[in-house]
Amino acid sequence: MARTTGSDGEKTEAAIRAAAADLIARYGYEAVSMRQLAMQVGVQAAALYRYFPTKEELLFTLMREHMEELIASWESVAPCGAPARRRLAAFVRNHIGFHIERRHATHVSNMELRSLSRERLTAILRLRTAYEKELRQILRDGAGDGEFQIEDPVLTAMAIIQMITGVIVWFRPDERLSVVEVADKYHLMTMRLVGARTHVEEDNVHAFDEVRAG
Amino acid sequence: MARTTGSDGEKTEAAIRAAAADLIARYGYEAVSMRQLAMQVGVQAAALYRYFPTKEELLFTLMREHMEELIASWESVAPCGAPARRRLAAFVRNHIGFHIERRHATHVSNMELRSLSRERLTAILRLRTAYEKELRQILRDGAGDGEFQIEDPVLTAMAIIQMITGVIVWFRPDERLSVVEVADKYHLMTMRLVGARTHVEEDNVHAFDEVRAG
């Protein structure tokens, strides 16, 4: 056998990415073999090497693109000139919406850092740090304005990120809470956490919800 | 060669546990081979099978004992009759202290659930749920008393656990913050998160700090 009828490089590559994110999120990078991945895609293992030179390069591609898309997503909704509490609201809501939408890819990006080589790990961490700096700046601005009560913006940023990223561990679609409801609750908890004195409703731009629900 | 001079079963088993927690935390369960583990211990791979029948049983033992010790640790410091805000303080401080002291084992327990068989996974999740229920009850009690402002105790418990467990991702000893300082900061953030109105200082039993610093 050789080339199959209806075969298409673009479709195959997309199928590989999707299957890889799914399998790696579920079983872990090391536990998933190239043969298992190929079977999920519906091809032989050798066919994967037409699209990705090594297994690790495939992992790296998934993680890098996920992080780039996360940053792009934030840049597209960030209310730059707005007060800190509104920017924080937008950050939390975008983060939760993005991560719930891409649970598999997020799981991979969060869990498989140790499977990357030094240089590739550095590249991913650079992206992650850039993203986290956005939150730190919001917290610092809010603390400076007196909107927030924060002694340690770096530690608080860590705590918030871990809290709002943790949603993917337990959230399952079609359960008691919708994405918007979950985002609402985390938004409220975040505002309390940073000691914001204003009402949450005022800060809710609903930009994310409108776009995603659209 | 065969039995080596000075060899001792108890010491070897302890060395295997320590090396396994260290290596698995760093590289992941699937990525660590029995030969690699044996080399770290200073024995041949076959010797490991005198102490653990399979690789997975070794992983399971590490995770189960870690969870049991976590629960025992909480039971030893839990101020049962105390008001909710003091119990919450004790919970957060014990959790952070315990997890920082056992970063490797915690990492394993949090990251390697997917490498367990069905039955073993169930056993670990049962322990984890039992622990989380303690926190949920504290939140419910506090909400009932009016000490806390919480609409969704289950979701809030998840958020708090993820936040305070996340400390092991970034915390390194010998850096700018001590364990007690980190616990202080997380305690304060948690109290804000649950909408506690009282001052944090009153709720701080310092039991954990005294025991560990002793």
Added chain:
DNA sequence: GAATTAATTGAACGTTCGTTTTATTAAAGA
């Protein structure tokens, strides 16, 4: 319709995996 390119198969490579078996030596007990 012939030539070229794109996409894939099937078989094979050497390596490493978890695990088992057997033999061997140190320590403990009589």
Added chain:
DNA sequence: TCTTTAATAAAACGAACGTTCAATTAATTC
């Protein structure tokens, strides 16, 4: 001291791993 038991080494097992290569066929181009 002799016997027994505890602890380990050394070698080997079949299976699975990531990856490569040559052959083969579908789609595209001329």
